[in-house]
Amino acid sequence: MNTNGLDQLYREVILDHHRHPRGRHKLHQVDVEASGLNPSCGDEVTLQLELDGDRIRDVAVDGRGCAVSTASGSILAELIQGLTLDEARRIAELFKKVMHGEDVPDEIDMGDLEALTGVRKFPVRIKCALLPWVTLLNAALDDAGAAREPGGTGGAVGGEAGE
Numbered sequence: 001m002n003t004n005g006l007d008q009l010y011r012e013v014i015l016d017h018h019r020h021p022r023g024r025h026k027l028h029q030v031d032v033e034a035s036g037l038n039p040s041c042g043d044e045v046t047l048q049l050e051l052d053g054d055r056i057r058d059v060a061v062d063g064r065g066c067a068v069s070t071a072s073g074s075i076l077a078e079l080i081q082g083l084t085l086d087e088a089r090r091i092a093e094l095f096k097k098v099m100h101g102e103d104v105p106d107e108i109d110m111g112d113l114e115a116l117t118g119v120r121k122f123p124v125r126i127k128c129a130l131l132p133w134v135t136l137l138n139a140a141l142d143d144a145g146a147a148r149e150p151g152g153t154g155g156a157v158g159g160e161a162g163e
């Protein structure tokens, strides 16, 4: 399966992020780190956050995988920088709902993330798109209690990434 069935605009956004992933840099200081794995596709992602209080000062995303998971991690890096952990969690939870079939709410600007909603047509790709966001929820927001869901990729979080 590939991305040929996606609308042209969506495909371009995803490919742009895939070719030029954001967040591929080292942080001055790592306050939060987590890894996630999507075994059904072989995607791996490692997220690092640099915090200023509860605000996300900088984001680093590393990993490897398909275009969809790479693009999703890149969009995450772009989108959550400067937000509070709470705001980032809200976007992650919203994105999960949208990927599971809910409409994109008008009042929230999801940025390039909206392009990834085109992936809903391909159920096997939904986990690819959600991997960085599920990893974020498990990483930064452990005490929130709402982050873990059966059937998600959360079970693999904390495993080794890379070789």
Ligand SMILES: [Zn+2]
Pocket (backbone or CB within 6 Å): 038, 041, 042, 043, 065, 066, 067, 068, 069, 128
């Ligand atoms: Zn994938």
